[in-house]
Amino acid sequence: DAKTTQPNSMESNEEEPVHLPCNHSTISGTDYIHWYRQLPSQGPEYVIHGLTSNVNNRMASLAIAEDRKSSTLILHRATLRDAAVYYCILRSPGGGYQKVTFGIGTKLQVIP
């Protein structure tokens, strides 16, 4: 299974942008890159996903390297509510056998 590598923790000041990196050097050509976050005492929450092109939604932006071996989740203005564990995972597009692997994730601390 293709795995992802993320820093264990990061800090950001409130109202500043945050760049959360993820390495996935063994990604296959068809794997989608997904990001989820988990606030304390809650289940994970979908943030964004992409395949090759950069993606934007109301929550964040996803920048994908040209060789797809790494990606970066960008929170444009961190708020205290963004303090969470962020997971970068890979998922195949097919409807057949599915095995999803979450790593330890990056714990983001937002400083007021």
Next chain:
Amino acid sequence: DAGVTQSPTHLIKTRGQHVTLRCSPISGHKSVSWYQQVLGQGPQFIFQYYEKEERGRGNFPDRFSARQFPNYSSELNVNALLLGDSALYLCASSIRTSGIGEQFFGPGTRLTVL
């Protein structure tokens, strides 16, 4: 609309016992996945079901089993509980099994094995 619901919220069992955890997906979602999250770790995939058929299985022993009902709700069963089974068990639903769509997670069931 109601999100993914799980029951019970908390559960305490002793070693050797059996446990059944329940999950109701979002209305219209036909795929349900189960995850185990040990404290300090990311969720670990256990099973995925779609249209009542198993579509994926993680590296868990045969003590773990699951099923999906005609209304797409699901049960996770764990036999012969071990102390190491203590964890947060998460259920996630999605419209399809495809890796393109997002999964919606429930709040989880906290299982403590004594």
